[in-house]
Amino acid sequence: AQSVSQHNHHVILSEAASLELGCNYSYGGTVNLFWYVQYPGQHLQLLLKYFSGDPLVKGIKGFEAEFIKSKFSFNLRKPSVQWSDTAEYFCAVNRAGSARQLTFGSGTQLTVLP
Amino acid sequence: DVKVTQSSRYLVKRTGEKVFLECVQDMDHENMFWYRQDPGLGLRLIYFSYDVKMKEKGDIPEGYSVSREKKERFSLILESASTNQTSMYLCASSQNIGTNTEAFFGQGTRLTVV
Numbered sequence: 001a002q003s004v005s006q007h008n009h010h011v012i013l014s015e016a017a018s019l020e021l022g023c024n025y026s027y028g029g030t031v032n033l034f035w036y037v038q039y040p041g042q043h044l045q046l047l048l049k050y051f052s053g054d055p056l057v058k059g060i061k062g063f064e065a066e067f068i069k070s071k072f073s074f075n076l077r078k079p080s081v082q083w084s085d086t087a088e089y090f091c092a093v094n095r096a097g098s099a100r101q102l103t104f105g106s107g108t109q110l111t112v113l114p
Numbered sequence: 115d116v117k118v119t120q121s122s123r124y125l126v127k128r129t130g131e132k133v134f135l136e137c138v139q140d141m142d143h144e145n146m147f148w149y150r151q152d153p154g155l156g157l158r159l160i161y162f163s164y165d166v167k168m169k170e171k172g173d174i175p176e177g178y179s180v181s182r183e184k185k186e187r188f189s190l191i192l193e194s195a196s197t198n199q200t201s202m203y204l205c206a207s208s209q210n211i212g213t214n215t216e217a218f219f220g221q222g223t224r225l226t227v228v
Contacts, residue, residue: 004156006156009154034216036219042221043204043219043220043221043222044204044206044219045219046216046218049216090156092157101159101162101172102147102159102206102208102217103159104149104156104157104158105156106154106155106156107154107156107157
């Protein structure tokens with residue numbers, strides 16, 4: 001079975017700082033990768049996804065992520081965070097061709113100070 | 115827009131009660147999921163269903179059962195609620211066409227067992 005590791009449990013940044021959240025997965029086959037975000041009091045929503053093709057994917061609100069197959073990584077980045085980016089971020093993976101088993105990491109709480 | 119609706123935002127139940135959590139999706143998705151979300155543990159899959167009356171256990175099925183009598187509805191049942199089942203419960207759905215699709219989430223049910 002696949003697993004997902006998010007190394008940072010809580011990240012605190014000032015506005016305009018750059019962000020990088022780590023995500024590593026363990027599965028030797030082809031995978032689909034996702035980043036979800038949960039703003040305070042809101043439901044989980046998709047930030048971006050990678051299925052195939054260009055390993056640098058762009059999502060909503062200026063976020064991007066890079067899939068590095070050799071490192072089993074899918075790190076999330078944003079060049080300049082805003083206070084409104086305060087949220088919990090989850091990395092998730094499923095096996096390509098199988099939507100059934102979607103496995104999540106433990107999440108990273110991002111706090112952006114104004 | 116896909117809509118996944120969970121019947122309750124907040125529930126308080128007594129130990130030993132039988133509890134039903136209901137979830138409805140309106141996009142004719144084949145797959146439906148139940149997760150629980152706990153601080154520091156991320157989302158853990160309880161059960162998923164890939165078709166009417168079909169279900170598979172996830173990572174933490176003990177103490178839970180599910181029912182899917184209609185395609186749009188997926189119910190989570192706590193046979194005899196216990197305090198360690200106090201948690202946020204999230205329902206999700208996804209398509210199976212091509213299988214490369216993301217999951218859409220409901221807003222969650224915060225269950226407290228006293």
